[in-house]
Amino acid sequence: MRRVTIIGASGFVGSELTKYLERFGYTLRCPMRRELDDLCGDFGTVVYIAGYGVCGDIHDKLNCVHANTISLISVLKNCKFDRLIYFSSTRLYMGSMDSDESSDLLLLNDDNRRLFNLTKLVSEDLCLSTEKAVIVRPSNIYGTALKSPLFLPSIARDAVKNSHIDMYVTPSYEKDYISVEDVCMLIEKLIFTKKLKNKIYNLASGENTTSKSISDVIEAETGAEVLWHDVENEDYFPVTDIYNIVSEFDFKPKSVLADLKKMIIDFKFAHKEGMF
Template identity: 25%
Template sequence: MKITITGASGFVGQHLSKHLKEQGNTVVHLSLRNEDWDLDQNSEAVIHLAGKAHDTSNTSDPTSYFKINTDLTIKLFDQFLASDISGFFYFSSVKAAADTVEGILDENDNADPQTPYGKSKLEAENYLLSQKLPAGKRLFIIRPCMIHGPGNKGNLNLLYKVVEKGLPWPLAAFHNERSFLSIDNLNFLILKMLQNKDIPSGVYQFADDHHLSTNDLVKIIADVSGKKEKLWKINANLISACAKVGDVLKLPLNSERLKKLTESYVVSNAKIKDALRITELPISAAQGLEKTIKSFQL
């Protein structure tokens, strides 16, 4: 199968391209940075990964999210509609549905994003869903939760550095439950969706089968690193006040980053597993995180 991928130079794009090639597929990388791009008309599917990621420092121009995440997606999808390509995978985000979650988020919940990032993703989704799909074409809107894997840089790497240096985790007083997504499970799901022509178009959330607390994550990191976990339960209100100071002084710990580190965000993956008729993903949440953490040691 010949597959076009945008954003192939990014973390997900590199891993997914490699996986698809290993499974015997031909992968075409399409850069949207130049205005004269065109879709490869001989492809069977387009996987649209390119986009502007959420800036937790809140310094990005809000309009830039819409120019990249919304307008470029619309232009790409319009070319797809006019082509003979049969499948379009748009990588959106669970943040297009909700910034905070009470209970378990699923695809039927009303979308109500509060950030320019989430709003730009949802606006693109709404356009795609509003268009009439010609016969023989399928549209998949993928909403992944926090993706991780070897080579990934982000909050997991920051947390690893804290634990690996023997420093205490000072946010242990915040109890939360979070969903993660191993890059291996993402690769597995995309390949299965490409191979299974019976899966209907629609919105699908991607997440590992089980959720973990940040304190669980600290324990996993400590175990992989051969360290003893140090969980400090400092008063949560005091920590929140310090984060607000960080908002003003542009410190590493600000309200947005504190929220990402301590909030609960549990995502259901039941819909995609039902569509694929599978009961569990190949990699458990703990196994995936252990693999990612081990890569930090290399």
Template identity: 30%
Template sequence: MTGAADFTVLGGSGYIGSRLVAHLRSLGHSVWAPLRADPKVFTRPLGHVIYCVGLTADFRTRPFDTVEAHVSLLADVLHRSRFSSLLYLSSTRVYMGAASTQEDAPLFVQPSDASYLYNLSKLTGESLCHASGRPAVRVARLSNVVGPGMDAESGNMVADLLQQARQGRVVLHSNPNSAKDYIHVSDVLDWLPRIALQGSHSVYNVASGHQTTHAQWLEWLQQRTGCVVDVSSHAPHHSFSPINVSRMQDEFNVVARCPPDIIQGVF
């Protein structure tokens, strides 16, 4: 990575944003993490912006806040702010229903399904980034981020399972064979600044490239806590395609933590 730089982290109070602020400062970068309504976002130079503002678990009950976070504020920043680069944090959830998880693949949406509001708002934010005409504007599609200090109230499934396991009993409400891609927060913190400062593409998948089943999480949690595990009857099976990570690997020569290392990094 290049030398010290000036960063602005929007959404710096969230799980990823707060840790990114601390990580960037530990590398010697100057970091500003303004509050959401700080008007100086539109008057002072921002340097390299990493846009971490977003909603996750409650997007279905807060549709207008979701659009405000993923689209409206972003539009104002792209239109009015002065910055050297901007990295918008999107999600690999946008690949729901897609035939490929390569960054340039066509994507599928279903506006009548409320579950797609998150995807649509993230994709609208991505489209704004591409159409803004501003140089050095990029998108990072994050997989399911896990790590120490996860908040079970955020809707993170692993955080919820971990909280239950520490209380002695886990109830899983989805099929144990369901599988997703998980990436440890330390890999995310390492990769995002590289993309922001050096990325040669407009979109990157920030993921591990490994599928981890719910059954694996339950096995690891039982080994470490001795918890009892129950699975709800008729628990639905959720199938997600493996995330293509060749672009990150080829350009930055990075390798994400494997699933066994991820679970060790969560405790």
């Protein structure tokens, strides 16, 4: 069975991918973050999920550059692999009108996380320079992660625990969400398929969901109060084009609103058991 090295296995997506591939009998290697700059040898298929998204002070910015790009450079220079799958982001489409994988991309001056986008663009360009690398651009990944700071788990947790959620977006704010289960399934297809048709794949549901739709589900399932806070500026994301994964893998995405109901049931049980 194919050997797979998961870089970033301790994170939410990495840990879920590890469990998923173990069920399929893959031989896995999961190096620690501190090992990345010194890795060398033959690693089979490499899935590079390690990353850092905070772009606050200089410490955060240095971590962002190191995790998203510098450690990748070490892997590209020192490691042998059959295929490398690099996790980028659909955040690169922010502010754009188009979202297929060949679209021109914007860098917004008023984006306080533009360094994140820059590191992903640099790393993508490096990956495009080798025939063995494939790039995936996931949208907002969700799943039942009890202590996750991600948007959906955090507001579901607050609704169950505190009967209250704070929304720092407008009701009409919308973006794409993809299930971590769908992500794992698609990554396994990218690992297993010998000849891929594309170099870049958007991993997304192909439709945007408004924050009002999400809050309506949470209110109905938990009775939690929703407090909408004023916002001055809001990010814009076009609907993500998923033609590549639909045509190549017959992808049928899960519904985030249906899954949110199941997630709330899991959070209720976990809270009852004192798990948070």
